Amino acid sequence: MHARDVLRVFLRDPDSGSRGRLALKSHHEAPESSDTGASSLPGQDSKSREVTTMDTTTEPDINALREEIDHLDAEILRLVQRRVEVSKIIGAARMAAGGTKIVHNREIDVLNRYRPLGTEGKDLAMILLKMGRGPLGR
Ligand SMILES: C=C(O[C@@H]1C=C(C(=O)O)C=C[C@H]1O)C(=O)O
Numbered sequence: 105m106h107a108r109d110v111l112r113v114f115l116r117d118p119d120s121g122s123r124g125r126l127a128l129k130s131h132h133e134a135p136e137s138s139d140t141g142a143s144s145l146p147g148q149d150s151k152s153r154e155v156t157t158m159d160t161t162t163e164p165d166i167n168a169l170r171e172e173i174d175h176l177d178a179e180i181l182r183l184v185q186r187r188v189e190v191s192k193i194i195g196a197a198r199m200a201a202g203g204t205k206i207v208h209n210r211e212i213d214v215l216n217r218y219r220p221l222g223t224e225g226k227d228l229a230m231i232l233l234k235m236g237r238g239p240l241g242r
Contacts, residue, residue, distance in 0.1 A: 187235075
């Protein structure tokens with residue numbers, strides 16, 4: 105972990121009222137020479153909407169974080185839809201050429217790609233594969 109990393113302490117969740125949540129998160133410093141010359145605010149990456157740091161006295165901005173989640177979900181949805189589309193195009197082309205419905209080694213690569221997410225990553229990869237090429241055994 106980098107020396108500039110900060111310990112984040114969420115003193116209070118305004119919604120749930122829960123206390124004492126701890127989170128460790130890397131503190132991303134703004135680049136030495138920023139194009140805009142504007143200094144980044146604490147807790148904000150200068151290049152994105154991502155909130156990356158939190159000091160020990162302020163609450164997390166739940167509304168801003170929820171807005172970020174809404175944007176992330178929209179982006180994930182768009183990407184999944186495009187992935188399904190691309191996978192179907194490849195599959196249709198391969199089958200039209202007399203090929204197989206699935207390509208085993210490619211699917212293994214996809215499953216391995218999602219390994220960092222653990223068991224759920226495997227489930228997610230399986231769902232993505234199934235959405236693109238349909239269920240197995242048909
Ligand atoms: C997209 C392809 O077709 C199928 C779908 C895959 C996928 O969605 O990642 C991978 C392998 C194939 O079973 C491909 O062959 O690349």
